[in-house]
Amino acid sequence: MTGSMEGRRSGGIPVVSYARTSEVFRQRDGHGVRHQLRINERTAREHGCLIVAEYTDNGRSASKDGAVRPGFECLVTALSSGYTNDGQAIQGVVCVAYDRLYRRPEDLARFFAALTRRPGRVYVDPQGVRDPHSPEELLRAVRSLEAAMTETRLRSRRVSDWHWARAVEGAPHSGPRPFGWQEDRLTLHPVEAALIRKAVTDRVGGRAVRAIAREWCELGVTGTRGGRPNAQTITQIMTAPRVCGYRANRGELLILPETGEPVLGRWDPVVTPEQWMAVCATFSPGNLYMHRGSAAPRRTTRTAAPSRLASGFLRCGAQLMNGDFCGGALCAQKGRNRRSPYAYACRSCRRCSISGPLADEALERLLFHEAPPHVLPSETTRRRWHDGMADTEKRRTIASVVTHCVVRPGVKGSHTWDHSRVEPVWREASPLAPAEERGERRVPRPGGHPEAGWKHAEPTGS
Structure with a gap:
């Protein structure tokens, strides 16, 4: 490849290194990602590349729905912009295998969209340097995804069968020692x-x-x-x-x-x-x-609804010691004063929290004053929101506009509300029907936010 020759002449193609392990129960020392990063260093050196940044996800599943991978999110962001957080230009990514990057179709689509955003990008693994823009490489990636998904289903079935066979034999439960028994799980404490x-x-x-x-x-x-x-x-x-x-x-x-x-x-x-x-x-x-539990059937038809408006939409934006961002979900909990009777806090790193009313108010501003035109709720929705829309419908409205919002840590000792701490990740397209399909037309909103600047007019032809 031409880019490879140019990279060798200039000291190496600048790439980012990514490593991920999914084992979280037995060893938590991060040795798996360290080994992958060393393999990536050797691979980059053998193929004329230069690693300028590293992103890792230790003990993070890539096959479960809703799994948060801060390292992967940083990788996609860097590939989309073409630069790392410290401003270094990048031209590709090195990894031990495709299945470390993705095991779900949506992650494959996001990764390839970011990687191929600019021409000349490369994907590097121990098998060599490849052109992600070529149809052959995309087909290879899709095949690797199918293999990874098949492997995930087979492994899940094997684990399920293993647990069932042990249960039928009367073997004690695996996992941590149950309360009431000794370490052998057989003798009473x-x-x-x-x-x-x-x-x-x-x-x-x-x-x-x-x-x-x-x-x-x-x-x-x-x-x-x-x-x-x-x-x-x-x-x-x-x-x-x-x-x-x-x-x-x-x-x-x-x-x-x-x-x-x-x-x-x-x-x-x-x-x-x-x-x-x-x-x-x-x-x-x-x-x-x-x-109880995700695998247990429930006899009741009642389902637990989120107790607060922004529950499930907020992600932690605190930076960890290794430079990655936490990305954990912010959960609702009791507040400390009358102004903030409840708050959203990260239970993963415990370094980020935000006033509940502030976060809900910031979400409302984003929905109706800063949302891009293609996901902006209609004027009818805005009126119904302020006239007492049910919380379940409000949450559906939020989900149609943003995928989630990143909350930056606040300034210690500050008593002023900063709505800019809540940074939205807009949806590419609203799952709700567009205005034109509902017989509505978009017209500028007078006096509104210059970037939002849109509202839904009443249906035409009435």
Whole structure:
């Protein structure tokens, strides 16, 4: 390639290096991404490239919906602009394989759109330097995506089958040590098992779970991972089938087909099956262990709605020690004063929070005063919003305008509201029907924001 020869003569083609691992349960020391970065250095050196920046996602899945990858987001941003954060020009990316970059079609589309935004870009891996603009390379990328998606489905099925086979044999649950048992997951922990047994007896006798949680806190009890007990965790502990020796898998009690009896685990039970059924009867179905979690079926048709308007739309814009941006979701929580009775805070890095009313007000400004014309809500929607639109419809309106908003950390000690902290990521096209299809026409909004400057007029021909 011509670009490759020019790069060698000028000291190397400037590229960015990307590495990602998805294993988050066993080793968290980042050795996987370090190894990939070293391979990328060797690959770049062998093919006449010069790495000017590195982006990593340690323990981040690329196949799960809603997974946040700060390193990948920074990579796409850099490729789109052609420059890194410190202003260095880049002409491509080096990676150990395509499946480190993407495992979903939408990520492939975003990556290739950013990489091919300018001519002369290259993609480099241990197999060589390739032209991402060529149809052959795009076809190769699509094939690699199909292979990655197939591998993900097969691996998920193998893991699911492995857990089921262990459950049928009565093997204890994998993962962290369950509260009430020793490290072998078979022998009872004398202190914790006694606490569970007493909690079950108290609950059947009519005692509130919050009172049991307060008692455990006063005794200095902590969970197996160091957390303080609360009503939710104690409910989950008491209603788990394991406390009476039963084995469950993916939210279902396993039954022996020969006898119709529940599968018994190999561990020592804390209470009898009759006591377990009695304590479960004191809770509504939605609170039971058997009906909790993403994989467990729920008997109730009620779904938990977000408690605040901006929940799910805000992402943390704090910069981490390695230079990457956090990108974690900001969750609603109780505020500290009357002006901000609630706030949105990042639970990942805990370095960014914003007043709830400020964030909601900033979102409203973005929707109706700064949104680009192709996603700007109609004048009818704006009036209904201010006349008392339901929160669910408001959230649908927000989702039609922005994919999410990045919240920059505030200035410590500042008591003024800064709406510019909320930076929108606009949608390419609104999922709602365009104004022309609804019989509306766009006309300038008098006195409005010079960049927004649009409103929806009343339907024509009426």
